[in-house]
Amino acid sequence: MKNREDTAAFILAIAREAGLILKQRLHDAHVIDYKGEIDIVTEADRMSESLIISRIRDRYPRHTILSEESPMTEGDPATRWIIDPLDGTTNYAHGFPVFCVSIALERDGDICLGAVYNPMLDEMFAAERGKGAFLNGRKIWVSATATLRRGLLATGFPYDIRQTNENNMNYFNSMALNAQAIRRAGSAALDMAYVAAGRFDGFWELKLRPWDTAAGWLLIREAGGTVTDLVGQPFHLESPHILASNGYLHGAMISVIHNTDSIIAAADAR
Numbered sequence: 001m002k003n004r005e006d007t008a009a010f011i012l013a014i015a016r017e018a019g020l021i022l023k024q025r026l027h028d029a030h031v032i033d034y035k036g037e038i039d040i041v042t043e044a045d046r047m048s049e050s051l052i053i054s055r056i057r058d059r060y061p062r063h064t065i066l067s068e069e070s071p072m073t074e075g076d077p078a079t080r081w082i083i084d085p086l087d088g089t090t091n092y093a094h095g096f097p098v099f100c101v102s103i104a105l106e107r108d109g110d111i112c113l114g115a116v117y118n119p120m121l122d123e124m125f126a127a128e129r130g131k132g133a134f135l136n137g138r139k140i141w142v143s144a145t146a147t148l149r150r151g152l153l154a155t156g157f158p159y160d161i162r163q164t165n166e167n168n169m170n171y172f173n174s175m176a177l178n179a180q181a182i183r184r185a186g187s188a189a190l191d192m193a194y195v196a197a198g199r200f201d202g203f204w205e206l207k208l209r210p211w212d213t214a215a216g217w218l219l220i221r222e223a224g225g226t227v228t229d230l231v232g233q234p235f236h237l238e239s240p241h242i243l244a245s246n247g248y249l250h251g252a253m254i255s256v257i258h259n260t261d262s263i264i265a266a267a268d269a270r
Contacts, residue, residue: 008128011103011115014055018048019101019119022086026120030093042093045069048085048101056081068211080106082237084211088187102189104214106237114215116193125193125219133196133223142225142246143198148256151201151249153182154191158207168206171230174260175204178252192216195244196223202245202253204230210237216244226250230257 022044031043049069056065057073060081065073067083081103086092088099097120104114116125125140127133133140145151153175161167176182183200185191188208194200196219214237217227226247227235232254235242245253 007105008113008126010055010059011105011113012117012124012126014052015101015103015115015117016119016124017055018052018085019117021048021051022092022099022101023119026092026097027095032093041069042086042089044092045086045089049083052083052085052101052103066210068209078108082106082111082210082214084189087189087212088185091186096186098185098190099187100190100193102211102215104218106214111214111218111237114218116189116215116219118190118193125196125215127196127215127219127222129218129222131222133219135197140197140223142195142220142223143201144248145201145246146248148178148202148249148252149180151179152199153179153253154194154200154203155182155184156186156188156191156205157184158205160207166206170260171204171206171257174256175253178256188212189216192244193219195225195246196220198223198246202243202249204241204243204253204257206230206241208242213237213242217242220244228254230254 025044033041046069049067053065053067062076064075064077064080066080084102086099087102092099101117104111112129114127123135125135155172157168188205189212191200191203193216195203220227225245227244229235229239230241230243243253
């Protein structure tokens with residue numbers, strides 16, 4: 001396998017190439033297919049994914065590839081690429097310019113390289129395990145906001161929001177009463193990159209998948225932040241939910257989650 005420096009440059013190159021395809025096609029008439037009632041995929045998702053997978057297969061033909069819109073390509077189980085070719089598809093389909101490409105490389109169960117590229121702002125967030133997180137080559141850190149009431153948070157809602165009570169509405173309501181403000185921009189990978197860059201102080205979401213979180217998880221950790229599940233247990237790519245922060249707000253955010261669950265449990269018991 002080529003050395004890590006070559007691989008890191010390769011991730012940035014393919015993320016940028018895919019992102020530019022998305023940018024160029026943003027205002028085209030899109031072919032939209034529905035994977036669920038509100039879960040969609042466009043031809044642009046598939047074009048971006050096809051390009052990324054093709055580039056990886058050409059350069060690293062033995063690697064495993066996990067991508068949102070295609071069946072997993074089996075290969076060396078010790079080395080796996082995790083790809084979201086277009087995170088923020090609903091935004092994209094409506095011409096709302098908030099979306100990104102997310103690519104991560106996992107070796108022996110650890111995410112070692114990651115990139116989140118926002119083509120509309122030409123912002124490349126990149127991280128390498130043990131070497132820090134960067135935005136367009138400049139090192140970034142999480143924010144220093146020390147209290148939740150001064151915190152700007154981000155979140156999202158699951159695609160089955162209409163079919164289940166486990167839809168984040170309860171946590172959103174509780175967090176809104178405790179934080180300075182909450183944003184729901186529609187791209188989890190970009191939200192996590194913004195936590196790493198100190199633009200958001202915290203983030204939580206339910207029912208995400210590995211391609212949503214892999215690169216952002218590494219970015220936040222390398223930028224000095226904290227990532228767990230909703231109750232503070234260690235996060236892993238198969239965790240059903242995620243909570244991330246600058247570290248200072250983590251305990252307070254977990255307390256809000258816990259108190260919300262306690263109130264619901266008490267109401268259910270009556």
